[in-house]
Amino acid sequence: MKEKNSVEFTDIGRVIWRFRQHFILTxxxxxxxxxxxxxLLPVYYQSTATIYPAAISYVESTDLVYRRGNVNELGDTEQAEQILEMFSSQDFKNKIIGKAGLFEHYNIDPDGKEARFKIHQKYRELIQAERNRYNAVKISVQDREPAKAAEIVNLIIDELDRFRNQIISRRIRTHYRTIEKSKDSLQHAMAVWTDSLLTLQEQGVVSQEERAALLESLGNVRGNSAEIKRRIDANIRYGAQYDIVERHVESVQGQITTMNKIRTQLQTNLSPDASQQFIFEHGHVADKKHAPxxxxxxxxxxxxxLIVLLFYLYIRVNWLALRQRLES
Known part of the structure; x- marks a missing residue:
């Protein structure tokens, strides 16, 4: 087998040496x-931008909805992949195609046959995005006009932020309505428990600490202590009920406080000025061609x-031998 391979390589070397002038001329x-x-090939310039997603995700629990992550923190792989999915969606592509005027720019008739197929094919060829190992999303745009490439990449940055904000805002509004309903229910419960607490207080019932002081003062009171005895009897009779009502009031108040914090947080993220990404690099007008x-x-x-010529000459010179091998 080795001898056969060496013979074949020798044959190739002989062909190259024999027709060396042909190879040089070719x-x-x-x-x-x-x-x-x-x-003659068209010259393309490339403009790139780098963005990081903000670490925002909303988590539902049995009692309430809260946000995990901070808008001031960089997002992880999940958020970066979300941006890439948004970038690849047809709705987002159509938005960029329309706002950047790509039909006219790429000389594609929007009413022509297969216009959508052609414009999206051109889009995939010249506009790309990828995630690096640090979870940054790099967006690159190639165009014959360097200024147009920078314009498109910066438009994509703005539209990605706006597009992601719209998607997140729709979910936030759902959570916000849930929070409002829960808060209304808690406020109603708070009013009921507070009324019960006030009713007990009007009868002289006090908290555990005050109750202990009241019982201790009974031995130190001189003269008429009927009022104190009445209050002590009321505390002995309704003290346990007061403690239950007081705990419910504190619990509901704590939930309302939490709801208010979440509500404020959701209102902040519903703001149209709330950015969902960090821009590390904007697109700049390139002064050097990228391709070809x-x-x-x-x-x-x-x-x-040279490969085509070598193949042709080798077949021509060794055709008889090759034919015998094929027929044997």
């Missing part, structure tokens, strides 16, 4: 043609031409 011609093609790489075009043309 390389020169292919290089010139590749250079011509490289200069003319050297790669020339080298590719030369390499492809």
């Amino acid at each position: 390389a020169i011609v292919a290089g010139v043609l590749g250079l011509v093609v490289a200069f 790489k003319r050297l790669y075009v020339v080298l590719g043309a030369i390499g492809f031409s």
Whole structure:
């Protein structure tokens, strides 16, 4: 097997040496043609931007809804993937296509046949986004006009933030309505328990600490202590009930305080000025072309031409031997 391979490589070497002038001439011609093609290809400039998502996610529990994360913190992989999903959605693409005027810019008739297919194909070719290992989302736009590339990438940044804000706001409004209903229910319960507490207080019932002091004062009272005895009897009779009502009042008050904090938090995030991302790099107008790489075009043309020529000459020189191998 090794001898057979060595013979085949020797045959290839002989073909190359025998037709070396053809290979040299082909390389020169292919290089010139590749250079011509490289200069005829359209030149594209690239503008890039880098954003980080804000760490915002809303979690539902059995009693209330609260936010996990802080708008001032960088998001994790989940938030970065959410941005990429929004970027890839048809609704978002159509919004960018419309606002950037890409039908006209790419010379595609919006009423023509397969117009949507063509514009989205062009969009996928020239507008891309990816997540790096630090959970940053890098957006890149290629265009023949450097200013247009920067305009599109900055438009995408703004629209991504607005698009994500709209999606999150819809969910926040649902939570906000739930919070309002829960708060109304708690306030009604608070009014009922407070009325019960006031009724007991009017009868002279006091808290546990005050009750202990009242019982202690009974032995130190001189003269008429009927009022104190009445209050003590009321506390002995209704003291346990007072403690239960007081605990309910404190519990409901704590829940209302929590609801108010959540309500304030949701109102803040419903603000249209609340950003859902951190912009680390805006798109800038490029002063150097991104593609094509003319050297790669020339080298590719030369390499492809030499491989085709080698294949043709090897088949021509060794055709009889190859035919015998195939027939045997």
